[in-house]
Amino acid sequence: MPIKEVEKIWFNGRLVDWKDAKIHVLTHGLHYGTGVFEGIRAYETINSTAIFRLTDHLKRLYRSAKIYFMEIPFTLDELREACKAVVRENGLKTAYVRPIVFRGYGEMGLYPLNSPVDVVVAAWSWGTYLGDEGIRNGIRVKTSSFRRIDVNTIPAGVKATGQYVNSVLAKVEAKMAGYDEAVMLDSRGMVSEGSGENIFMVRNSVVYTPSTSSGILEGITRDTVFHIVEDMGLKVVERDLTRVDFYYADEAFMSGTAAEVVPVVEMDNYKIGDGKPGPITRRIQDEFYRIVRGESGKYSHWLEPVG
Ligand code: PPE
Numbered sequence: 001m002p003i004k005e006v007e008k009i010w011f012n013g014r015l016v017d018w019k020d021a022k023i024h025v026l027t028h029g030l031h032y033g034t035g036v037f038e039g040i041r042a043y044e045t046i047n048s049t050a051i052f053r054l055t056d057h058l059k060r061l062y063r064s065a066k067i068y069f070m071e072i073p074f075t076l077d078e079l080r081e082a083c084k085a086v087v088r089e090n091g092l093k094t095a096y097v098r099p100i101v102f103r104g105y106g107e108m109g110l111y112p113l114n115s116p117v118d119v120v121v122a123a124w125s126w127g128t129y130l131g132d133e134g135i136r137n138g139i140r141v142k143t144s145s146f147r148r149i150d151v152n153t154i155p156a157g158v159k160a161t162g163q164y165v166n167s168v169l170a171k172v173e174a175k176m177a178g179y180d181e182a183v184m185l186d187s188r189g190m191v192s193e194g195s196g197e198n199i200f201m202v203r204n205s206v207v208y209t210p211s212t213s214s215g216i217l218e219g220i221t222r223d224t225v226f227h228i229v230e231d232m233g234l235k236v237v238e239r240d241l242t243r244v245d246f247y248y249a250d251e252a253f254m255s256g257t258a259a260e261v262v263p264v265v266e267m268d269n270y271k272i273g274d275g276k277p278g279p280i281t282r283r284i285q286d287e288f289y290r291i292v293r294g295e296s297g298k299y300s301h302w303l304e305p306v307g
Contacts, residue, residue: 003124006090010082010121013074015089021120028103028115033162035102036064039257042087042095042123042306045294049093050303052292053220054083057257058099060220064158065101070117072101079121084306086123096126096258102161129196129258130180135285138265138277139180139254141194143243144170148184148192148215156192156215167195181254183243183267186214190240197256198222199264201241201249201272202280208245211238221255221288227299228287234280243267251278253285261285 009021029035038061042051058076065072074082079099087095104118130139146169149156154163166184174182174195183199186192191210193199198219200209207229210216229236246252250273252264261284263277272278277285291299 001127004126006092006124008086008089010086012119013078015085021122023118024105026108027105027118028107028112029161031108032103032110032112033160033165034068034070034112034115035100035161036061036068036070036159037098037100037161038159040083040097040099041257041260041292042092042097043292043294043303044093045292045303047294048305049087049095050294050305051083051087051097052257052304053224053302054080054097054304056220056223056302058083060159060218061099061101064160065117067155067158068160069113070101070103072119073117074119079119080304082119082121083123084304086121088306090123092123092125094125095123097121097123100161126258129256129260130254130262134180134262135260138263140266141181141183141254141264142174142177142179143268144173144182144184146170146173146182146184148186150187151213151215153187157212157218159217171195183246184215185243186210188240189242190214191243191246192216194254194256194259197254197259197262199246199254200225200252201246202251202278203245203249205234205280207234207236207280208241208249209236209238210241214240219255219257221257221260224288224291224302225255225261225284228284228291231287231298232280232283246270246272249273251281253277253281261288
């Protein structure tokens, strides 16, 4: 689906016209993947439009930049305002917000530290990532033949642009095989995550998810799910999981900013549970939407109004 263009993009400190937000073809990040980014959603809440866990996302952006020795030439407060501005000034009620920090135009070659650091924040309206149908009835996933990048190959917990070629390979393979999404195994063969989502399973009312040592991105939605599960009086266990653990799980689901909370009803040729979204998954999903719409007082601090 083509991107829904809006008027303005925040580019190195000012709002420019969408069509003018351009970079040179010899931009370092284009050639070597030397960028870090975030994906954040803004929701229409009962009060106003607010960005969900904006500060937590921006903190992760600074953490990611640190690993690649990128000095972000703006403060967190400035970037927070930039994110709000692209939603507000484009008149968006709901939005996907994409801050990206990348090595710009200047030098070629793999040593990036002499290249400038450019910062862009864009926002647009982005519907469901894995389909409305997926959110309602669940998705079918396939174990990928592509392994998740090893934590000592590229730190997966850092949201760098370059590493997404790993996700692209897995996603294309899964889609071409007729599935909705891929599940990647880590270098040891343990379940890691989806191409752009974390993964969970439920067995005997305990919620399980791979730990950070499985090459996952430590998702902010994953953390939101942890809170929801604990509030339900259930336990989340982070541990190594095999794909067979999923085959006989009672329920499974994926989480991510773009994807939100999506039931997984089939993995490879196995139905998960009875092949329908499970009751615990449904409760987590319902609570997630209550929180992002501002209907849960407990987490209202996660909603940062665009003003
Ligand atoms: N794992 C990966 C590999 C990943 O890309 C994401 C987010 C997650 C887990 C979940 O993280 P979080 O959003 O903090 O809960 N993927 C983003 C990129 C989507 C895209 O196609 O671009 C997202 O969901 O915004």
